[in-house]
Amino acid sequence: MTEQGTTHVIEVTINGRLYSRTVEARQLLVHFLRDTLDLTGTHIGCDTGSCGACSIILNGKLVKSCMMLAPQADGAVIETVEGLANDGELNPLQESFSRNHGLQCGYCTPGMLMAGTYLLRENPNPTEEEIRRGIKGNICRCTGYVNIVRSIMDVAGGHGSEQADGIVGEEQR
């Protein structure tokens, strides 16, 4: 049993690096990432679990880090947007967002990238509808989603790009 208390020592592996810190039980996981560890790639939008800007992958599952407390992450393996690029080189999904104008202000982008990463792991060849449902928990105020869907589609396996063209047609109708 973890001892009952208002502070806890937690160990978390984030993007392959082990961190050990003393945290207050009341600290939201997103604040642990941003304020305690200075991993500010993960954003805070609504702070109510509605916008997805704070999405991370925890033990292989996409979650909203504003909806968890830091001690709940003790022992967890976490992936954040900082872990996507390799030595400053964008990964294929990030490249695709750049190429397809999948971002404008960029506020939602870390969450979108993590949602896209999770979606493509679970379902490497999603349909447009599956992509739209996969990013339903992530709000974008700028793009209208079309280019985000296209960005994800563009790196998906199989007939991804064919369908991406279909999206353009549909939006223009």
Place this chain on the structure above:
Amino acid sequence: MLLKSVNYVRPESVTEALDILSSNEGAAPLAGGQSLTNVLKHRVASVDLLVDISALSELRAITRAGDGSLEVGACVTYDEIDHSPDVRAGHVILAREASHIEDQQIRNRGTIGGNCCLSDPTNNLPPLLVALDATMNIRAVGGTRHVAAEDFFKGYFLTALEPGELLVSITIPPIPVGGGAGYVSLSVATDSKTIVRAAARVRVDGVIEEVRVVLARVASVPIRHHAMEEALRGVAPTAELVRAAAELIGSDVEPISDGHGSSEYRREMARVVARRAVLAAIEEGGRK
């Protein structure tokens, strides 16, 4: 957001969790946290000690018994329900509904137990569990008791749970031979807040032998519509008769009015979703 200072503990067994809950007045179980975290942020309830039950293996199993009944641990997540072969084998409607809760992130954390214990009238699973005649298995330090889902939901954010009790699992009987279940929601958008819902379970053998019709968002808790059930029992499962039975939903239900729909609109739509849920249940029964 900075929360009020709170204690946190992760017990290693249900017995340990129950001991802590019963000896600390301000303690609350923390399951998926997809509602409770917001409750803490908004400081609408005062919790001194969070008892994190989410990882307890005793609460995380799904088992299908020889008779086809399903037992789902309270801390099984919506996503796990959606992907469980045992759920899909006999209760595909539960998997389907779990897969339509809000979004992937919430489905990865939110639990069937939390969905019920919150007793939020907009939550997806309570009406379905009432329609499927589920039993809520509850443990306290003193022992175990069983409450029918129909009697579990008591009001807005109110259940039959007493302080110190934990919902440990939910047992859902098999859907009978010749039977089926249906669930229809009228929502603001795909997988979103619901204006009105209906869930139904039927058994047909020439005529409708058994039927449960449950309406949600017309009252503070899911309610069975006994008059509609009565009108359907013993009649042929035809679209006209189901429509006529749904017309019995009248001034006996008094839904709330809000930005998404007036009381009258909700009542009118309750007839539509109830009819469709019963027809879907009949159709599913016919296919088996």
